[in-house]
Amino acid sequence: MKKSKSLLLLLTLVLAVGTLLAACGSNDKNNGASNSGENAANSGEEKLAADQTLRINLSAEPPTFDPAQAQDSQANTVLKLMYEGLVRIDADGKEAPGVAESWDVDGTKYTFHLRKDAKWSNGDPVTANDFVFAWERVLSPNTQPAAPYAYQLYYIKNGQEYNEGKITDFSQVGVKATDENTLEVELTAPTPYFLGLTAFYTFYPVHSSVADDAAWATDPAKMIVNGPFTLTTWTKGQTIEVSKSDNYWDKDSIKLTKVNMSLVESGATELTSYRNDELDRAGHPNGEIPTDQIPIVQKELADEYKVKGIASTYYYQFNANAKPFDNVKIRKAFSMAVDRQTLVDKVTMGGQIPAYGYVPPGILGASGEEFRKEHDDKSYFQENVEEAKKLLEEGMQEEGYTKLPDITLIYNTGEGHKKIATAISDMWKTNLGVDVKIENQEWGVFLKNRQNLDYQIARGAWSADYNDPMTFMDMWMTNGGNNDLGYANAEYDKLINEAKASSDATQRDTNFAKAEEMFVKDDMALMPIYYYTSVSLEKTYLKGVNVDFSGAVDYTHAYILEH
């Protein structure tokens, strides 16, 4: 009896202390918020903070800092700080001079004039030969290991042939240094987006000293770079730090002195840390704010909450060879029975845009306006439950079904994907009366099943490699390497091939629009769900962070205000 009493007492104490702590905490937070509000109101002009150290988190450690081997968005973030390509993409998404001061374009021939004051971090000048060296390294079949993104350089004349070992003489490849500061590039076909591609990391120059040292890109002492920052610390698994370079030609425009990157995988921890003022920015693209926290931070940190549309599409793909989705009416019925607005408002909650087409906003069309604004995706199809029911019935009749075969939707394991799958299968149940089983699969298993067309409906997503509709459209050509729909349409192939060979912007645009209409409106080869957004939290004192059309982030010109 006595024992249980003291137990109770103890528990009560624990609870009381807990409540007290929680109460104290929330008071703190309110005070903090109102204080920072006052500060913001008082400061009329921008005043730089004395300490220009930016603190961010990368949710995965970049596997390498070798531009030829890089493949992921984390590496992209750091490489952008450390390297500079021929051009760089400015805050408006336009190509601005990088190492190249100017360039002339003549059909398939590009001549880049390199600035004379561009230097490597060890003081050596950056020359046209450094680009030739780097590109040869990417394309060479002898590079160990093979550069996975070598195909980004296939636009260059004979680039693919050299990479595949069909020709062995690199001088036949369309890249040449005519002198120290002039780089001539010859392409296979007119490629309107080539200039933008030269800002991508696979095209970065590499210092020729790396030829004899395989491990150069893992060691801060050995990394020679040509960008605004140099690698100063890399404690594996813990932190990466880059510091401002004294040898960068445009160092006067760089205000940050250091970028400190922690390597924490958990979105929840990242958010806690951000709210604890240990990070200056959190969320996309280097991390992810947990979905269930989005409505909370949206309210509590309204000034710091940032949403920006990025050029990626989230969709469910139908296997055109699997029953019952070999029938176009059934595909349309499934697509029309989903309420996308409700889904983005109630489930994904990150301000995503309901998608009725495939090419996302952010991708530019012929007029210089977004492709999506030129060609409204609402004209492809609309959500309509009655129509969907009718189409389902017709489709079932055509196939002679009295009852639909069992349907399974697969997605790769992830909390967000699970919520979406649950919501959509629920909509199908309510609107069409169809039971769809949902099944999560580990990433590798999932990829394999999807690539082997071993599914009925699968989650899918695609992001832009460059700013042109082609990056979305050419993947669905018959037997294309990334075509995991089983989609085969000769008419579609013809339109895309024409666009590939053409330099006429209007004709390309028309072809893309026709092809997309065929793909979505006529064939409903996949079911668009939403266009992605980049959701991040940024302290109000942090300025100049640039998230580009594709969602890649550029911190080079960021700066920190007094706070």
Added chain:
Amino acid sequence: MARYIANKLFYTLISLFILISATFFLMKAIPGDPFMSEKKVPPAIQERLYEQYGLNKPVYEQYFKYLGDIAQGDFGISMKKINQNVTDIIKDTFGASLKLGLVSIVVSVIVGVALGLLAALYHRKLIDNVAMVLAVLGIAVPSFVVASLLQFVFSSKLHWFPTMGFKGPMYYFLPVAALSAQPIAFIARLTRSSMLEVLHADYIKTAKAKGLRWYAILFRHVIRNGILPVVTYLGPMTANIVTGSVVIEQIFGIGGIGKQFVQAITVRDYPVIMGITIFYGALLMIARLVTDIAYGFVDPRIKLTGGKGD
């Protein structure tokens, strides 16, 4: 004694061999490979990568080659972390896990034994009750819940400790507390019941009757005998703390070997998966061996003689 250790070592090697073989074939049986990606690489490049890493050969050939390599102490190069040695990866990341683990083990033993001892000495008094309530809580609440709670209270609300990272002494407190909670609870209960038993044993009564001072009884008889079960528990506990820190490392953003292991499996980085598995396996087996030997020293009743009577 030497014979006993040799015997044990022999079985350890056999176990390691089985571990290596089983892991190798299971790993190869999982769908996917290190070069899979959502955006497919052209087949020509893909094939060259397979060739460069020997993945185009039959699995048994890869297996024998791997056995040959590790027999020479070569754990290979990561297939994802370009040009990084598996040995280096383990060296770089095990440091954090080891420091965290060692501190946690020491904290667990000291706090656990102290709590258990106090509980036993003040049997059915307030201290005993408090200690046992804490112990029940410690055993019942999973470490990741403890970790999140600690983070919420001491880092988010009170700002006493940093949320994440591993850059100095302040960064140890929360993860060590989270990691030790369960072992402390367990050790406290073990110590308490064993001490209670010892306290009622005849030889203690004899010692008291002989008029020995209380601290002499306590240190020479009670603790030495009462701590035995704790020594037995040390082996599995070391195993738990070193391997079980994966979740804790994740929550507190500590880049330890656990995180590397999970990542390597996700991206099918074969050499790293094998390397860390072998490393973990060897570590656990050694911990076991050391426990067995230590037991012999603490408890004179147990003789380590490789089977033959002394």
